Amino acid sequence: MIPKYRAWDKMRKEMNYKVLVGNCDEEDENWTCPIIWIEEAKDWLHFDDYKYIMLSTGLVDKNGQEIFEGDIVDYKGRKAVIKWHGSYASFIYRFIDESQDRKPEWNPLYLAYMKCKIIGNIYENPELLEV
Incomplete structure (x- = not known):
């Protein structure tokens, strides 16, 4: 790639x-x-x-749109943000609405990318980061 x-x-x-x-x-x-x-x-x-x-993930969402680090996606009706995780050597996602009381859970993007849809990114659409 x-x-x-x-x-x-x-x-x-x-x-x-x-x-x-x-x-x-x-x-x-x-x-x-x-x-x-x-x-x-x-x-x-x-x-x-x-x-x-931001680096491209090399993956596309369910509409064929290229996913980049910093994108905000809709996955199963919930908003998630895409990030590169060096320790995992992988792109990961975290749901935005997760409780602030506990450590956020990051999930591997390659398991979800075909079911998600890009709805914006953290710079052009910061309002999407609000819970």
């Missing part, structure tokens, strides 16, 4: 879906990500301008 990214432009409050992530600093031993290509701007922009870069 070729990684696909999107970037939230916090200044213009819009999502950019044609994003290339790269490194222009050959001296950087850590190979961090200081720049991204934004197709709409036809230019490489510094990562600080786009702090919110």
